[in-house]
Amino acid sequence: MMMLDRDQNVAWLVAQPFLLRWSPKKSHYPDLLSLGVDGSVTVWDARPAELQDIDFNWKVEKSAEACTARGWRHRVFPGLSRAEEVNLRWLSMARREQPWMPAARVRLREITRGPYVTFGDIASADEGGYLLSTLWHLAWRGDVQLDLAGRWGEGTRVVWAGERS
Secondary structure (H helix, E strand, O other), rough: HHHHOOOOOOEEEEOOOEEEEEEEOEOOOOOOEEEEOOEEEEEEEOHHHHHHHHHHHHHHHHHHHHHHHOEEEEEEEOOHHHHHHHHHHHHHHOOOOOOOOHHHHHHHHHOOOOOEEHHHHHHHHHHOHHHHHHHHHHHHOOOOOOOOOOOOOOOOOOOOOOOOO
C-alpha cells in the first residue's frame, strides 16, 4: 500500500480502521482507510489475486455494501509486481525532504533542460550525492516520472511530471 503513501491526493491513512461484524462467526477488519485531500474516503482490502478465495470475496462484497451505504468507496489492492515493490521501497527511503533539496532541485532543473537527460548525466554532475538524493525524493513525490515497473540504470531518462517523455 506504499502507492497510497506516495499519492499526493491522499491526506491520511488509517490501518485496520474498524471491524465489520455480520454474525458471531463472520467479521472482517478492512486493511486500510484512505482519506483524500478532497474529503473522499476509500476503504481498502489487500490480498494477492491468487489468494482471493470465496470467503475473502464474500467479505469484499459485504464490505463494499457497507462502504456504499456510508458514501465511501471500497477497493481491493491485489499487490504490486516484484519490480514495482522493489522500486517503491527504494524511493520510500527518500520520502522526507532534506534541507539541501530546494537548492538541489534548482540545479536539477538546470541540468535537465536538455532534450534527453539520464540518471548518468545527473550522477556525473553530482558532487556529494545531493542531486541524486533529491532526484529520488522528487520521484517519490511524483515530481519526476519513473516507470515503477521498469529497471533503472544510468541510461534511465529523467522526465519531469507534466513534460513529454
